[in-house]
Amino acid sequence: MPxxxxxxxxxxxxxxxxxxxxxxxxxxxxxQQAMRRAFxxxxxFPAGAQVVDIGCGTGVLTRVLGQWPxxxxxxxVDPAASLVREARKLAxxxxxxxxxxxxxxxxxxDSDTFDVAVFDSTLSHVPGPERALAEAHRxxxxxxxxxxxxxxxxTATVALGDHDPLQTxxxxxxASSVNDRWLxxxxxxxxxxxxxxxVGFRSHGFAETTGGAYMLSVVxxxxxxxxxxxxxxxxxxxxxxxxxxxRVNAGTFFGHIAYTSLIARKLAxPV
Numbered sequence: 001m002p003x004x005x006x007x008x009x010x011x012x013x014x015x016x017x018x019x020x021x022x023x024x025x026x027x028x029x030x031x032q033q034a035m036r037r038a039f040x041x042x043x044x045f046p047a048g049a050q051v052v053d054i055g056c057g058t059g060v061l062t063r064v065l066g067q068w069p070x071x072x073x074x075x076x077v078d079p080a081a082s083l084v085r086e087a088r089k090l091a092x093x094x095x096x097x098x099x100x101x102x103x104x105x106x107x108x109x110d111s112d113t114f115d116v117a118v119f120d121s122t123l124s125h126v127p128g129p130e131r132a133l134a135e136a137h138r139x140x141x142x143x144x145x146x147x148x149x150x151x152x153x154x155t156a157t158v159a160l161g162d163h164d165p166l167q168t169x170x171x172x173x174x175a176s177s178v179n180d181r182w183l184x185x186x187x188x189x190x191x192x193x194x195x196x197x198x199v200g201f202r203s204h205g206f207a208e209t210t211g212g213a214y215m216l217s218v219v220x221x222x223x224x225x226x227x228x229x230x231x232x233x234x235x236x237x238x239x240x241x242x243x244x245x246x247r248v249n250a251g252t253f254f255g256h257i258a259y260t261s262l263i264a265r266k267l268a269x270p271v
Contacts, residue, residue: 004177005125008080016082020058022217023083024090027060029214035204036061036120039149039261042200045070049115052077052139054104054132055122059087059097065118066097077102105131109139116145124150124183133194140266146196148262152203153181155258158215158244169222169240176225184260196264204259212248215255219244 008016026032045051049071053062056076065074076099078084084101091097102108104119105128117136123129136146153174159167174181188198208215220241227237247253 005179008083013082016080020083020086023057023060025217026214027058031206032214035206035259035261036064036149038204039147040064040068042202042261042263043116043145043147045145046115048072050113051075051116051118052107052109052114052136053118053120054107054136055119055126056087056099057083057121059091059099061118061120062087062097062099063091063094066091066094072096073098075100077104077107079103105135107135107139111138112141113139114144115141116147119148119150121150123148123187124153124181125179127179129180129183130190130194133190133196137195137266142266142268144266146191146262146264146266148187148191150184150187150260151178152184152258152260153178154185155256156181156218157257158219158253158255160247160252160254166219166240166244169219169226169244171222172225172229172231173218173222177221187260187262191262191264195267197267198262198264200261200263202261204261206257206259208255209253210248210251212244212253212255215253215257216244216248218255 008019045068047070051065051071051074053065053074053076056062056078059076062074062076065071073096076087079102081101084099087099100108104126117140123132126132156170156174157167158170188201191198223237223240226232227234
């Protein structure tokens with residue numbers, strides 16, 4: 001099943017609205033916020049930094065960047081017009097933040113324009129991430145910073161043991177929501193091939209054991225996908241969702257995804 005995030009612009013308005021809500025809900029989660037603060041702390045933003053947030057969605061991280069020390073301006077780009085409209089509304093009070101509708105594989109900017117290029121939970125959804133990295137390299141100034149934050153989605157789990165039926169929901173959801181679950185394991189090589197020098201690479205763990213709001217949504221969406229595909233019936237889908245909530249109520253729920261961040265620099269032009 002194709003990655004829904006790669007084709008947001010083609011979805012019906014109600015689904016686009018639902019996905020925008022998913023982005024904002026994730027952005028409001030304290031663990032997610034802490035991971036992204038740690039990620040941004042690894043970038044040496046120069047004074048008056050010009051920043052581009054590629055694949056910005058509703059602008060969750062774009063808004064953070066607009067208030068980050070040393071950042072002068074931020075432009076967020078996303079190919080989905082509905083997400084860009086929502087991003088503009090949510091950032092209306094930030095004068096240094098703007099948004100453009102654009103594909104990260106064909107950016108509408110001159111070469112050597114930005115000091116920092118950021119991909120937040122974007123590259124794993126992009127068919128042909130090499131093209132997006134090449135575009136980031138083009139629009140960055142010499143010695144500019146590349147910063148990537150994304151899920152190592154092959155690690156996503158709610159399983160308590162072998163053959164856990166809830167893990168089937170996670171697998172279904174990831175198959176329809178991520179273009180390449182294994183991308184982060186190849187990212188260092190892709191970044192070097194694109195002309196960057198690696199500065200740092202680290203893992204960030206996201207876990208839920210009480211309440212499980214985000215991982216419960218993963219189970220629910222996976223169950224809905226399995227039902228819609230005809231793999232299971234309505235009763236089975238309802239039973240899987242009920243089992244996830246039983247575990248929450250019993251204090252036995254567990255959900256985890258490893259996220260990864262990478263910091264690199266565009267090699268300076270030879271003297």
